[in-house]
Amino acid sequence: MPKVLISDSLSPRAVEIFKERGVEVDVITGLKPDELKAIIGKYDGLAIRSSTKVTKEVLAVATNLKVVGRAGIGVDNVDVPAATASGVVVMNTPFGNSITTAEHAIAMMFALAREIPAANTSTHAGKWEKNRFMGVELYGKTLGVIGCGNIGSIVADRAVGLKMRVVAFDPFLSAERAQDLGVEKVELDELLRRADFITLHTPLTDATRNVLDAKALAKTKPGVRIINCARGGLIVEADLKAALDSGHVAGAALDVFAEEPAKESILFGNEKIICTPHLGASTTEAQENVALQVAEQMSDFLVTGAVVNALNMPSVSAEDAPKLKPYMKLAEQLGGFAGQITETGLKSVTVEYEGQVADLNTRPLTAIVLMGLLSPLLASVNMVNAPVIARERDIKVAETKRDDAADYQTLIRVVVQTERATRTVAGTLFGGEKPRIVQIEEVPVEAELSEHMLFIRNEDKPGFIGKLGTTLGDAGVNIATFHLGRTEAGANAIALVSVDQEVADGLLERIQGLPSVVRAKALRFQA
Numbered sequence: 001m002p003k004v005l006i007s008d009s010l011s012p013r014a015v016e017i018f019k020e021r022g023v024e025v026d027v028i029t030g031l032k033p034d035e036l037k038a039i040i041g042k043y044d045g046l047a048i049r050s051s052t053k054v055t056k057e058v059l060a061v062a063t064n065l066k067v068v069g070r071a072g073i074g075v076d077n078v079d080v081p082a083a084t085a086s087g088v089v090v091m092n093t094p095f096g097n098s099i100t101t102a103e104h105a106i107a108m109m110f111a112l113a114r115e116i117p118a119a120n121t122s123t124h125a126g127k128w129e130k131n132r133f134m135g136v137e138l139y140g141k142t143l144g145v146i147g148c149g150n151i152g153s154i155v156a157d158r159a160v161g162l163k164m165r166v167v168a169f170d171p172f173l174s175a176e177r178a179q180d181l182g183v184e185k186v187e188l189d190e191l192l193r194r195a196d197f198i199t200l201h202t203p204l205t206d207a208t209r210n211v212l213d214a215k216a217l218a219k220t221k222p223g224v225r226i227i228n229c230a231r232g233g234l235i236v237e238a239d240l241k242a243a244l245d246s247g248h249v250a251g252a253a254l255d256v257f258a259e260e261p262a263k264e265s266i267l268f269g270n271e272k273i274i275c276t277p278h279l280g281a282s283t284t285e286a287q288e289n290v291a292l293q294v295a296e297q298m299s300d301f302l303v304t305g306a307v308v309n310a311l312n313m314p315s316v317s318a319e320d321a322p323k324l325k326p327y328m329k330l331a332e333q334l335g336g337f338a339g340q341i342t343e344t345g346l347k348s349v350t351v352e353y354e355g356q357v358a359d360l361n362t363r364p365l366t367a368i369v370l371m372g373l374l375s376p377l378l379a380s381v382n383m384v385n386a387p388v389i390a391r392e393r394d395i396k397v398a399e400t401k402r403d404d405a406a407d408y409q410t411l412i413r414v415v416v417q418t419e420r421a422t423r424t425v426a427g428t429l430f431g432g433e434k435p436r437i438v439q440i441e442e443v444p445v446e447a448e449l450s451e452h453m454l455f456i457r458n459e460d461k462p463g464f465i466g467k468l469g470t471t472l473g474d475a476g477v478n479i480a481t482f483h484l485g486r487t488e489a490g491a492n493a494i495a496l497v498s499v500d501q502e503v504a505d506g507l508l509e510r511i512q513g514l515p516s517v518v519r520a521k522a523l524r525f526q527a
């Protein structure tokens with residue numbers, strides 16, 4: 001039974017779902033990095049929010065880990081490239097807390113406009129300072145939305161409802177979408193110049209880090225108010241403090257901080273700054289949503305292989321997962337075969353899907369072909385990192401699909417182009433589930449692969465089979481199965497021999513020296 005650790009505070013619904021779906025679960029929150037490292041080795045899954053840091057060091061000792069599930073959106077606390085390199089799938093729940101977070105941003109905007117927190121504190125202190133607090137209306141004001149994705153567009157929609165004008169800066173926002181939302185798409189400088197309120201809703205990336213620094217703040221309208229319910233690193237906190245101290249910025253409402261948990265900050269103790277402790281996603285509804293979703297997604301992945309909302313792997317629906325399973329074995333064998341018969345640098349790989357398989361989601365299969373292909377050449381290749389490795393090495397990867405079947409109802413063909421040659425290997429499923437190799441290079445064959453195989457290209461001449469059998473027999477190597485194929489009588493032929501033990505180098509040289517043998521290679525496959 002797969003085992004999951006929940007290391008941040010999640011709704012109890014998550015535990016229920018894991019158990020219902022046959023996943024063992026431990027809940028241990030507040031772990032220090034060393035404590036997490038000490039126990040992570042025994043878990044197949046790790047369910048987190050924003051507190052747990054899934055670093056390279058944690059991943060290095062997470063020897064059984066298959067999936068990190070983020071009950072929420074931002075994954076900046078997960079080293080995704082390191083997870084990918086380790087073959088760990090990282091998934092999040094991209095929509096479960098969007099409305100809640102957008103509402104928090106709107107609440108912050110109202111709180112800033114009417115100084116509600118300071119007025120509340122003053123009133124509780126019995127001061128009744130009716131003349132001290134003079135707010136501003138939101139009506140008719142311009143809201144600048146930086147990052148108009150899921151949350152930014154909900155904020156924009158609510159702001160339009162409040163009769164605000166909304167301008168948005170988001171390089172990936174289409175003109176049509178902007179029009180649908182009733183927002184004006186502008187460049188960042190224009191947004192800074194025009195906005196009375198600015199709200200941030202981008203992920204934290206190299207491009208967005210410090211997007212509001214002294215230079216940007218200097219371009220804003222005097223009296224601007226700033227809301228950040230996205231990520232702390234988007235604003236340079238010292239620059240914001242200076243702009244508030246100078247009076248250029250009238251107020252800021254911050255849910256997120258450069259360092260979290262933020263127990264101290266240069267921004268604390270200033271009435272113009274409203275702070276909440278990363279509460280954007282903290283409503284009962286959002287927490288139920290994300291806990292339920294992450295537990296469902298992680299259980300489905302661990303139990304059935306379905307992949308939903310993964311950031312580093314193609315999706316596989318729960319419906320597709322069982323259909324893809326037998327093809328996964330075939331894809332791995334074909335990739336492994338092509339990889340082992342490929343001797344010079346890989347330039348491109350084309351995976352051709354014909355017949356029934358062409359109707360399936362083939363991206364995971366292509367990832368597995370790449371894994372099989374690269375495994376003989378590189379250490380630590382898995383289906384998660386194989387596409388990344390191929391891209392890094394400039395290996396072109398293509399898929400083609402043909403719905404109509406030729407000789408087989410379903411067929412996968414892998415065509416590998418190397419610096420010197422083209423290698424082709426194709427396979428099908430017998431009885432819907434048993435992988436069979438049906439073509440190697442241009443030669444038809446019908447073979448089941450086993451752990452130890454001998455692949456021989458030979459001229460189709462009498463006496464070859466006898467000599468090969470004698471050579472193997474003399475070396476004490478038992479033949480399990482023997483498959484032959486040829487293009488036509490007397491032409492190019494292949495022999496694919498399954499043997500009961502590894503073929504030692506010396507024996508391979510003797511086989512290579514037999515008359516009619518063009519090329520011999522010992523191959524190995526997962527038992």
Ligand SMILES: NC(=O)c1ccc[n+]([C@@H]2O[C@H](COP(=O)([O-])OP(=O)(O)OC[C@H]3O[C@@H](n4cnc5c(N)ncnc54)[C@H](O)[C@@H]3O)[C@@H](O)[C@H]2O)c1
Binds near residue numbers: 101147171173231279
């Ligand atoms: N405070 C909280 O508790 C809380 C809760 C949920 C999400 N978040 C954070 O809110 C942010 C937004 O989440 P989302 O679900 O809307 O994400 P999203 O991916 O749907 O939207 C992000 C938008 O930012 C845009 N973007 C990317 N780079 C940009 C750039 N350089 N300049 C301008 N725009 C850029 C993207 O095109 C996208 O439209 C994330 O950082 C997330 O972690 C915070």
Ligand SMILES: O=C(O)[C@H](O)COP(=O)(O)O
Binds near residue numbers: 049071072097
């Ligand atoms: O990215 C998110 O989903 C939010 O920052 C929520 O973070 P949390 O789950 O720690 O509240």
